[in-house]
Amino acid sequence: MKIVVIGGSGLIGKKLVTKLQERGHEAIAASPSSGVNAVTGEGLAEALVGAQVVVDVTNSPSFEDAAVLEFFEKSTRNLLAAEADAGVAHHVVVSIVGADRIPDSGYMRAKVAQEKLIQSAAIPYTIVRATQFFEFIGTIIAQFPSDEQTVHLPPAFIQPILSEDVVAALVNITLGTPVNGIIDLAGPDRFRFEEIIRQFLSATHDTRQVVVDSHARYFGAALNDQLVPQSNSLIGSTRFSDWLNRSIA
Numbered sequence: 001m002k003i004v005v006i007g008g009s010g011l012i013g014k015k016l017v018t019k020l021q022e023r024g025h026e027a028i029a030a031s032p033s034s035g036v037n038a039v040t041g042e043g044l045a046e047a048l049v050g051a052q053v054v055v056d057v058t059n060s061p062s063f064e065d066a067a068v069l070e071f072f073e074k075s076t077r078n079l080l081a082a083e084a085d086a087g088v089a090h091h092v093v094v095s096i097v098g099a100d101r102i103p104d105s106g107y108m109r110a111k112v113a114q115e116k117l118i119q120s121a122a123i124p125y126t127i128v129r130a131t132q133f134f135e136f137i138g139t140i141i142a143q144f145p146s147d148e149q150t151v152h153l154p155p156a157f158i159q160p161i162l163s164e165d166v167v168a169a170l171v172n173i174t175l176g177t178p179v180n181g182i183i184d185l186a187g188p189d190r191f192r193f194e195e196i197i198r199q200f201l202s203a204t205h206d207t208r209q210v211v212v213d214s215h216a217r218y219f220g221a222a223l224n225d226q227l228v229p230q231s232n233s234l235i236g237s238t239r240f241s242d243w244l245n246r247s248i249a
Contacts, residue, residue: 002026002051003174006038006079007058011135012094015167016055020174031058038075041082048086054079055174056093063219065106072114080121090178091125092170093118097159097184097233098226099129105221115182124178128170131186131227132160134243137200144216151201152213153193156223160196161187162243165236184233189240196240203248 003020007013008029020027028047030036036043038058048054056079060071076093083091095111102108118125132140137160145152169185194210201208218227 001053001175002028003053003055004028004030004047004051006030006036006054006056006075009033010057010059011133011163012057012166012170015164016057016170016174019167019171023171023175025175038079039071041078044078044082045085048082048088051083051086051088053090053092053174054083054088055170056091057170060107060110063107065109068107069110069113072110073117076114076117080117080123083123084121088123090174091118091121091123092174093125093127094166094170095127095129095182097129097131097186097229101226102218102221102223104217105219107219108221124180126173126176126179127182128166128173129182129184130161130166131229132158133163133166134160134187134238134240135163137196138204140218141197141200143219145213146208149208150211151197151208152211152216153197154216154218154223155212155214156193156218157190157225157228158193158196159186159190159228160240161185161236162238165238169234169236184229184231185236186229186233187236187238187240190228191240199241199244203244 005013005017008017009031017027017029030047036047060068099108099111194212198210
């Protein structure tokens with residue numbers, strides 16, 4: 001089966017292409033570096049010839065409200081149009097758990113807009129909402145208010161997942177039947193932000209202290225429990241502590 005991975009040069013995309021190829025499928029990594037640009041439409045028609053499935057794991061280069069909305073709307077419209085012309089039978093996209101419950105974030109609003117375009121199109125689809133990746137904990141810390149002594153974090157929960165567990169789930173979803181709905185995907189452990197960030201700071205010998213602050217914003221939004229699944233979800237197998245110990249070692 002021919003499967004085109006849009007964003008195939010990124011963290012998830014590269015691993016997904018490799019795993020699908022190991023299963024014997026013709027998995028193609030498509031990205032601007034390979035001459036395929038979903039935002040402009042360049043190279044899409046050629047890349048999708050003969051494709052049965054398209055997996056969109058792209059991300060916006062800018063998180064500014066207007067720019068990120070433009071990125072996801074343009075790229076998704078172009079993808080869906082090209083897929084319709086090519087006869088693609090399954091559109092898979094990676095989104096974010098809780099995106100529809102964080103309207104104060106421009107990035108989350110853009111992901112919801114992307115989901116709605118997919119849901120309103122005629123192509124069978126599966127939306128995979130994943131929680132935050134272990135590998136991005138440092139990036140998450142950097143966007144909270146901090147100084148040389150402290151990091152301010154909201155009193156909210158997070159349930160992150162290892163990127164390789166996301167890829168494992170995506171392989172099965174990509175090779176399966178479209179659900180025409182949403183699948184949530186999360187790690188096995190639920191933490192308060194202060195708990196997981198303390199672990200990470202300690203393991204990386206960062207001496208800053210955690211301050212729980214109800215005014216601390218997550219990409220511009222106030223948080224309570226929006227970042228964790230509300231119902232049944234697929235659960236990854238890797239615990240954060242195991243990944244952290246391996247990474248530090």
